[in-house]
Amino acid sequence: MEITVRHIGDAQFEAQARGHHIICDQPLDNGGYDEGMTPPEFLLVSLGTCAGYYVAQYLSAHSLVCPELEIKVVAEKAKEPARLASFRIEIFAPSLEPRHEAGVLRAVHKCLIHNTLLHPPAIETVVHCAALQS
Secondary structure (H helix, E strand, C coil), X not given: CCCEEEEEECCEEXXXXXXXXXXXXXXXXXXXXXXXXXXXXXXXXXXXXXXXHHHHHHHHHCCCCCXXXXXXXXXXXXXXXXXXXXXXXXXXXXXXXXXXXXXXXXXXXXXXXXXXXXXCCCXXXXXXXXXXXX
């Protein structure tokens, strides 16, 4: 899995993966043009859509239909170091019978992003600059 992020000016970046392009920006009050979501919002999108995918797979496997399925993800910020300290995933499935709640929860707990956040990966950062010429 790989993405490429390119700075396109001021606080804006373009991210590309498999031929798809999205813009990442900051709100006006943070020096951006508010033409795209912020990096933390993209993280919430990743968590919410991944959780939703696994819920949809559960519904499909059980021949269930829930056209009004909705996922809401909320995060709380923390300081020092700056980070998102907690997440809350809410699954709204109004037409689903309560007996499926445990199955939906099990499905969400299989989510790749959910598990990545629960078991943080190693992150290596490498900076490539121009080589010094003698």
